[in-house]
Amino acid sequence: MSNTSDKFSSIKLELESSKVRLTQIKTELNRFKSKSDLENSNQLVLEYQNNQIIQNHLLATTGFLQKVAIENQVLFLEGWVVSFEDDLVDNFKLSIAGEEIQNFELELRRPSLHLKKAFPKLKNVDQAGFLIKLPFNQEQHNWQDVLVILTPLFGGREGLILVNSIQSSIPIPSAEYLKWAGGGGEHGAFLRHSFAFLSYFIQLAELKQTDCVLEVGCGLGRMAYGLAHYLKPPGSYEGFEIMARFIKWPQQEISTRCPHFNFRLVNIYNHHYNPGGNVKAKDFVFPYEDQSFNVVFLTSVFTHMQTEEVRHYLEEIYRVLKWGGKCLCSCFLLNDKSEQLITEGKSGFQFVHELNECFTTNPSNPEAAIAFKEYLLLKWISESGFAVISKYYGSWCGRDKYTSGQDILIIEKKDRIE
Known part of the structure; x- marks a missing residue:
């Protein structure tokens, strides 16, 4: 009888201990649900969320295709682009009206001193200018509202595309x-x-x-x-x-x-x-x-x-x-x-x-x-x-x-x- 009594006492103590631990767990959960603890855990939550996001592999760049003009049967595309990784653009993919253009004249490293004020922390921004020339046969092209898309290439990596239109029929607001x-x-x-x-x-x-x-x-x-x-x-x-x-x-x-x-x-x-x-x-x-x-x-x-x-x-x-x-x-x-x-x-x-x-x-x-x-x-x-x-x-x-x-x-x- 003594052994049986001891076993019951032991089980009773374990149950009491479990109840205390369960109470502690509930208290901790309630504390965690409070605003302050949620704030303290936000970094862990954000890290988990970031792991669920498909990460972007596009090179971080900024620029603008600021001039699209036609003179003497030549299409001129002028602008600037720079990488936040301090690289200079070395080539472009050119698409006009959805058609990829392979042959065009390209001038790089054109002076762009005015950009140094706007982007003082970017290296080489004063050489970020470019000019593209594309000769064409006037009779073969209707350029109105045609969309131009330039994809800058930095050592083979693509940056954000640069977009503008040729001879837009839509005016700009006053x-x-x-x-x-x-x-x-x-x-x-x-x-x-x-x-x-x-x-x-x-x-x-x-x-x-x-x-x-x-x-x-x-x-x-x-x-x-x-x-x-x-x-x-x-x-x-x-x-x-x-x-x-x-x-x-x-x-x-x-x-x-x-x-x-x-x-x-x-x-x-x-x-x-x-x-x-x-x-x-x-x-x-x-x-x-x-x-x-x-x-x-x-x-x-x-x-x-x-x-x-x-x-x-x-x-x-x-x-x-x-x-x-x-x-x-x-x-x-x-x-x-x-x-x-x-x-x-x-x-x-x-x-x-x-x-x-x-x-x-x-x-x-x-x-x-x-x-x-x-x-x-x-x-x-x-x-x-x-x-x-x-x-x-x-x-x-x-x-x-x-x-x-x-x-x-x-x-x-x-x-x-x-």
Whole structure:
């Protein structure tokens, strides 16, 4: 009996010990669920998320095909391009109207001293200029609205493509319109942004000429301007905008020339941009059928929306995208690097005022500029049914290497069967 009693006592002690340990585990889990512990674990979460992303192997470059002109039956392509790895371009792939051109004259290492001020940290930027000459037979070519795509090569590695059009039939908005849209009213800034994002759409989001496209927040039509030189029927473009003063120009100047481009005004409330709106962004249903688009774009939209609105828009984007469709969105991502640069005073935006799971530069007008913790935004994207394909950090916080001004995410609607 003594042995049996001892065994029961031992078992009882083990059970009591297990109960205590279980209580401790529950307490630790509850502590982990608290905001402070989640913040402390965000680096681990972000590392896991990064492991799920298909890393980008494209060489980080910046440049602009700034001049496309025809003189004496010669097509001149002039611009500049530089690698953030300090390499100089050694060749180009040239495509005109979708046809690859093999034979052309190329001048490299052309002086570009004016770029040294804009990019003081880049080596060799003062030799980043190039000039391409392509003689042609005038009778064999109609150049109007023809798209030129240059792929810079650095020791065989491809950089971001440079895009522009020949003899565009679409005018550029007036200086008054451009001042409303930002950029100081410069025609050159409008073209640079338009064709830079067209290069992102083509190369990063793999946009095809026959894709059906939705732009959320189409503004003055800056993105649509470049797309109008690329998308061809049965490809199509739909864009909606909340600011009435913007929508008139693309309706008059783009839709009349490109009937497959459609722009519509929606009266969504935004404290900064449309305080008279009668529909909240978190309740707005995109006016399109399910699975209508191959690609959705949002440039500088999530940068003016708070958490609940962003999460709702992700659901709507998922709904209107076809299976396997992609979304390119620009945003401000807060992570160790960008937060360090903000602390050091190197960022152009001081995201130091915390709201509901987001940060602003101005608590009295929060929608003027909003940033999100990177791990949180990636989590919401995943919960909405997307996979993050790639991400490209921007220059907004003072990075030495970047793709655009804002951070860019490429996300894909995954087929639930997979």
